[in-house]
Amino acid sequence: MAFVLAVFLSVVVIGVIDAGLPWPNPKSAKVGP
Amino acid sequence: MIAGHFGFAAAIKSFERQTPLWALMLACVWLDVVFVPLFLAHIETIRSAPGTDGGYGTTIIYADYTHSLCGALAIAIVFGAIAAIWWSRRTGFVLAAIVFSHWLLDLLVHRADMPILPGNVGNLPRLGFGLWRYPVAAAAVEAALVLVGAFLYWRAAQATVSSENPSLRRRANLSAFLVLVFGIAVLVLDFTRILG
Numbered sequence: 001m002a003f004v005l006a007v008f009l010s011v012v013v014i015g016v017i018d019a020g021l022p023w024p025n026p027k028s029a030k031v032g033p
Numbered sequence: 034m035i036a037g038h039f040g041f042a043a044a045i046k047s048f049e050r051q052t053p054l055w056a057l058m059l060a061c062v063w064l065d066v067v068f069v070p071l072f073l074a075h076i077e078t079i080r081s082a083p084g085t086d087g088g089y090g091t092t093i094i095y096a097d098y099t100h101s102l103c104g105a106l107a108i109a110i111v112f113g114a115i116a117a118i119w120w121s122r123r124t125g126f127v128l129a130a131i132v133f134s135h136w137l138l139d140l141l142v143h144r145a146d147m148p149i150l151p152g153n154v155g156n157l158p159r160l161g162f163g164l165w166r167y168p169v170a171a172a173a174v175e176a177a178l179v180l181v182g183a184f185l186y187w188r189a190a191q192a193t194v195s196s197e198n199p200s201l202r203r204r205a206n207l208s209a210f211l212v213l214v215f216g217i218a219v220l221v222l223d224f225t226r227i228l229g
Contacts, residue, residue, distance in 0.1 A: 003222055004069065007035055007062070010215035015055025017208045021201065022193055024051040026120040 034142050034171070036220035038062050038135055040178030043212045047189035049127045054186075054208075056116065056124075060131040063112055064139075068099045082144060089172065089224045090165030093146045097153050100143075102160070104151040105136035142171050172224050179216035186212050 042057040049057075059066070071077040077096045085091035098104045113129025140147060143161035150157060164171045187209030194201035221227075 006222060007219055010039075010211075010219060011055055011058045014208065014211050014215060015053065015058065017204060017211060018046075018054040018190075020204055021190055021208065023053070026051045026053055026056075026124050 034138060034175055035062060035065070035223055036216045037138060037175035037178040039212070039216050039219065040175070040180070040182030041134060041138065042131065043182030043186040043216075044178070045127070045131060047185035049124075050189060050193065052120075052124050052127050054212075056128060057131055060112060060116075060128045061135055063132045064096075064099045064105055064108060064135045067108060068096050071096070071099060088168070088226055090142065090168040092165075093144055095146060097148050098151045100136065100139060101148040101151045101153070102136065103149065105133055107151075109133040141174070168224070172220060175220050176217065179213065179220065183209055183213035183216060 038061040039058055042054070042061040046052065046054050046057055068077055072079070077094075077098060077100075079092050079094050081087040082091050082093050094100065099108065109129045109132035112132045113125040115125075116128040117125025136147070140160055141162050142164040144163045144165060145159045145161040147160045148157065149160065153159070164174065187206070190205035190209055191202070194205050196202070
């Protein structure tokens with residue numbers, strides 16, 4: 001269970017920092033980079 | 034194989050930039066997320082392979098619903114449908130494909146324990162190429178996925194930020210660095226079983 005928690009925390013930390021980058025809007029249907 | 038799935042998610046992010054990385058990471062381990070409650074309910078089980086010590090890659094996983102071919106497809110479709118409603122049809126399709134990619138990557142490493150039909154109905158042959166019989170090779174594949182994924186993600190993240198915005202460039206570097214560090218850390222924890 002500690003391993004599962006470590007995996008979950010890594011998703012949260014990376015996800016929060018990545019979300020601050022100006023990626024295209026996920027609600028748009030724009031294709032490709 | 035958790036780290037390898039994360040590396041794959043980071044690599045996909047570099048091509049599908051509109052899909053949030055956290056959603057890609059969650060999607061790539063979603064079959065395992067669904068597995069956890071079924072494991073706790075003793076519906077799906079894990080046993081050590083005969084003659085092994087229960088370490089990295091030495092388990093036979095009877096995840097007959099979440100990791101059956103048809104079960105994985107069904108879970109992927111449901112995940113993708115919800116994502117399509119929340120974001121866009123394309124993002125939903127991408128996330129459904131990523132959920133199912135878990136089954137394909139697991140097929141490479143699992144010993145032949147992955148059924149075709151949920152509950153192994155019909156006792157059809159179980160699938161799995163068994164790279165886990167060679168733990169160092171399996172770990173090397175996972176490490177390669179993390180390294181390539183982190184590099185592709187870093188390159189895509191750099192391309193999204195303006196060179197005149199050092200704050201965003203630092204954030205992009207930090208994000209890619211964490212993909213690499215957490216990916217390798219998860220692999221080390223998985224390989225050594227330090228946390229059990």
